[in-house]
Amino acid sequence: MKLTRALFSDIRKLIISARTTVARGVDLVQVHMSFEIGRRIVEHEQKGKDRAAYGKEVIMALAGRLTGEFGRGFSASNLAYMRTFYLLYQDRAAIFQSATGKLGSAKKFQLATGKSAAAQPLCPLDSSDHDQLRPFTLSWTHYVFLLGIKNPEERSFYEIEATAQDWTVRELKRQFDSSLYERLALSRDKKGIRKLAQQGQIVADVHDLLKEPLVLEFLGLDEQARFSESDLEAAVINQIERFLLELGKGFLFEARQRRFTFDGEHYFVDLVFYNRLLRCYVLIDLKLGKLTHEDLGQMQMYVNYYDRKVKTKDENWTVGIILCKQKNSAMVRITLPKDANIHAREYRLYLPSKEELQRKLIEWAGELPV
Numbered sequence: 001m002k003l004t005r006a007l008f009s010d011i012r013k014l015i016i017s018a019r020t021t022v023a024r025g026v027d028l029v030q031v032h033m034s035f036e037i038g039r040r041i042v043e044h045e046q047k048g049k050d051r052a053a054y055g056k057e058v059i060m061a062l063a064g065r066l067t068g069e070f071g072r073g074f075s076a077s078n079l080a081y082m083r084t085f086y087l088l089y090q091d092r093a094a095i096f097q098s099a100t101g102k103l104g105s106a107k108k109f110q111l112a113t114g115k116s117a118a119a120q121p122l123c124p125l126d127s128s129d130h131d132q133l134r135p136f137t138l139s140w141t142h143y144v145f146l147l148g149i150k151n152p153e154e155r156s157f158y159e160i161e162a163t164a165q166d167w168t169v170r171e172l173k174r175q176f177d178s179s180l181y182e183r184l185a186l187s188r189d190k191k192g193i194r195k196l197a198q199q200g201q202i203v204a205d206v207h208d209l210l211k212e213p214l215v216l217e218f219l220g221l222d223e224q225a226r227f228s229e230s231d232l233e234a235a236v237i238n239q240i241e242r243f244l245l246e247l248g249k250g251f252l253f254e255a256r257q258r259r260f261t262f263d264g265e266h267y268f269v270d271l272v273f274y275n276r277l278l279r280c281y282v283l284i285d286l287k288l289g290k291l292t293h294e295d296l297g298q299m300q301m302y303v304n305y306y307d308r309k310v311k312t313k314d315e316n317w318t319v320g321i322i323l324c325k326q327k328n329s330a331m332v333r334i335t336l337p338k339d340a341n342i343h344a345r346e347y348r349l350y351l352p353s354k355e356e357l358q359r360k361l362i363e364w365a366g367e368l369p370v
Helices: 005-019 025-045 051-070 076-100 128-133 140-146 152-165 169-177 179-184 190-199 227-238 242-248 293-312 331-334 354-367
Strands: 249-263 267-275 280-286 320-324 340-348
Touching: 005 051, 005 190, 025 051, 025 076, 025 140, 051 076, 051 249, 140 152, 140 169, 152 169, 152 179, 152 190, 169 179, 179 190, 179 267, 179 354, 227 249, 227 267, 227 280, 242 249, 249 293, 267 293, 280 293, 293 331, 293 340
Parallel strands: 280 320, 320 340
Antiparallel strands: 249 267, 267 280
16 A cells, blocks of 8 residues: 555645744744644554555655655654554543544644644644643654654653743753763652653652762762862852752752851851742752761751751751762761751762662562552
8 A cells, every 4th residue: 555645645634734923932833733643543554454664655655755745844854753652642642532522533634723733824833821731841852752762651750840940952951961860769659650650750849859979970070080069069059050950849059058156166068059949048068078077067967057047937948968979878867867858869970870760769669569
């Protein structure tokens, strides 16, 4: 069975309709168009006897004709992405169907108004009247990247976070490469891991902020080179925007080397942040070597000072975080009270192995009660 005139004509009308849409909302229009093209390719190829071979034949034939008329964007590889896009997200077709009536019929692309694509261009997707009709929230380039994530829970997490945090594709790729999903999941129980996939990162308490390790590869510091804590701090300040992105949601930078004095002695907190979601100060100390109990005692003093002298009655208790190259969990547990609002977290100056973190997550999840 060869490429039919009806399939080409159907997809051709869809492309023309999308291209006549107002520039605003064009990214979502492209996503919706790609979803529809993918659906029609899948439905059409199901009529072939050898679906795998027939599917490739259809895509190659479509690519040749569509590229000839519309130019770039409809290569065989892009059409294959659209096909995969539909297969991975086809459950969202129900959102269209419930909102538009008969979206996806063989001959008409039904719109939110109930009219066919042949009668008018696609509705502008930035209209508040159609907010509830949008199953997709990112650009097509974002979704092309997400297609490469095999784990559906992980893919869902990154889609939610990219939308909520307004990540560019570059920022999305960086967060994926740094294994953000695995690093957050490793600090949660099974219920918490499921919530990551369903809701993204919800910040309700300080534990929701914590991840390990923090990945600081953007500082450009060589793991083997000699540098001081001041050098590390200066590198963080020079890349403060990316450091805030790595810290997570709601962080605002307040001060570097914040001084406070009592009993005639001066003390300095390396970095002071405020988290607007938790409404509390977050103090960070940077340590090059192995964490010691003296480091914990010093941070306890900093936290106590902020709780007693700086925070207001309406604000929550101060959080202290010590970033170190190597921590001793047993020493932390025995040194600090159980209710201490102080946390030690390791950092890395290079991207961790995603495979290693995935193995750790599988092992961790296997040990957790259902």
